[in-house]
Amino acid sequence: MKRFNYKYMIHLFILSVILSTAACQRDSFTASDNIDNQNTSGDVTLYVTSNNRAYDLTKLHLDYSNKFNMSPNTIHINTDVKYQSMEGFGAAITGSTCYNLMQMSKEDRTKFLTETFSENNGFGMSYVRISIGCSDFSLSEYTCWDTPGKENFGLQSEEKNYIIPILKEILAINPNLKIMGSPWTAPRWMKVNNLTNLAPHNSWTGGQLNPSYYQDYGWYFVQWIKAMQNEGINISSITIQNEPLNRGNSASMYMTWQEQQQFIKESLGPQLKAANLNTKIYVFDHNYNYDNIEDQKSYPTKIYQDATAASYIAGAAYHNYGGNKSELLNIHEARPDKELIFTETSIGEWNDGRNLSKxxxxxxxEVGLGTINNWSKAVIVWNLVLDTEKGPNRDGGCQTCYGAVDINSKNYQHITKNSHYYVTSHLSSVVKPGAYRVGTTGYKVDGLEYSAFQNTDGSLAFVILNDLNEGKSVTISDGKKHFSYEVPAKSIVSYKWKN
Incomplete structure (x- = not known):
């Protein structure tokens, strides 16, 4: 009998090694893969990803436990404690992203976009960001009004041939998609080298907005929103300027809080209102540390000090290329009546961006739970799709960035998911627009981070990160039901169940 058990254990060990090796080798997927590869059902739906890809957004199911809960590792969800409502999760649909998607076969592109955006047959990403005019990940440098004279305003070829067709494909899959627009620069003829001598600044890079053109620039925003509406694309929100304290991007414009305050108060706010547009305005759209420019620190709250300007503003947007996410909490505590959203982060060569284990x-x-637990209502990462050569990109912009997914530039078929795709997918798959972040009490340990939500249909969602080198058995209780699952080492697990 002992001999039999010995052989049996050896066989089990060999089988587990084979299965583990096969799982670890599955480091990417093609558009033909099925995200729901588990033919099971249960009370609770889970999505699991481990940093060795043994679990790769794997869909699983659990049943509620019928045993009395005595677990010391219980996390209790309290829906009576409500924090911010959630707007959504997603990535930037840049010119480069759209170009890469257009190189795919129609069948593969539809499959990928369905897996990414569908609320019923995919991960349900729900919020994307596009540029108003060009960005450093556009196919050319342009705005929609490059020649003075209102008759010269118009959507350009990159928007007509790439951005709009892709957005329409996504909207056909997820009609509830929210879209944010952000300019990287005003038209060059509106720019000056500084606000003292007001000399023309005929460059895509740097410069400032000439106050004499505040009204024209406000008109530009309104016309762009209307032009997109005419294409069947509703713009949910805008920011005033991408990275307003960055003078050096390939397309950029410096814009202080004082300038944004006056521009919104004197021009953009009144013009949006007069046009009956309910597009939200978010200010700032830059780093937690305000690029260490002393008089620009607390940029949003300084704008809010003008009550008229503040009345037009929904809140502030942030990136994480400098500083700490705790700044979100600082701004929330200063103005809890204003929203916070996270609108850009990138992975690349500088942070070992293709190394999922890290x-x-x-x-x-930092990007997902970290921003949400500091009151962010949305999480939007940078390029959804770049090719394996980190492009297309522009001189003077980021040439070392990776996409949320990378697509093989030789065949435009083979796709590798990177960390940002997993972060946004884990959130969007269970946390739906309009959900509230709710209270939790109970089990806490260093290395576990989590957040709980209640969706508008009453269902509950829970997202947990295990950064430990060992699995952790966690029991989740909503006060009526409970269930347990061992969260694998170095993994993310998202849960959703009916309340």
Whole structure:
């Protein structure tokens, strides 16, 4: 009998090694893969990803426990405690992203976009960001009004041939998609080298907006929103300027809080209102540390000091290329009546961006749960799709960035998911627009981070990160039901169940 058990254990060990090796080798997927590869059902739906890809957004199911809960590792969800409502999760649909998607076969592109955006047959990403005019990931440099004279305003070829067709495909899959627009620069003829001598600044890079053109620039925003509406694309929100304290991007414009305050108060706010547009305005759209420019620190709250300007503003947007996410909490505490959203982060050569074993847990900690637990209502990462050569990109912009997914530039078929795709997918798959972040009490340990939500249909969602080198058995209780699951080492697990 002992001999039999010995052989049996050896066989089990060999089988587990084979299965583990096969799982670890599955480091990417093609558009033909099925995200729901588990033919099971249960009370609770889970999505699991581990940093060795043994679990790769794997869909599983659990049943509620019928045993009395005595677990010391219980996390209790309290829906009576409500924090912010959630707007959504997603990525930037840049010119480069659209170009890469257009190189795919129609069948593969539809499959990928369905898996990414469908609320019923995919991960349900629900919020994207596009540029108003060009960005450093556009196919050319342009705005929609490059020649003075209102008759010269118009959507350009990149928008007509790439951005709009892709957005329409996504909207056909998810009609509830929210879209944010952000300019990287005003038209060059509106720019000056500084606000003292007001000399023309005929460059895509740097410069400032000439106050004499505040009204024209407000008109530009309104016309762009209307032009997109005419294409069947509703713009949910805008920011005033991408990275307003960055003078050096390939397309950029410096814009202080004082300038944004006056521009919104004197021009953009009144013009949006007069046009009956309910597009939200978010200010700032830059780093937590305000690029260490002393008089620009607390940029949003300084704008809010003018009550008229503040009345037009929904809130503030942030990136994480400098500073700490705790700044979100500082701004929330200063003005709890204003919203916060997270609108850009990137992975690349500088942070070992294609190394999922390093980036998965770090990016969920900093970008996903970290921003949400500091009152962010949305999480939007940078390029959804770049090719394996990190492009297309522009001189003077980021040439070392990776996409949320990378597509093989030789065949435009083989796709590799990177950390940002997992972060946003884990959130969007269970946390739906309009959900409230709700209270939790109970089990806490260093290395576990989590957040709970209640969706508008009453269902509950829970997202947990295990950054430990061992699995952790966690029991979740909503006060009526409970269930347990061992969260694998170095993994993310998202849960959803009916309340």
């Amino acid at each position: 980036r998965l847990t770090e990016d969920m900690k």
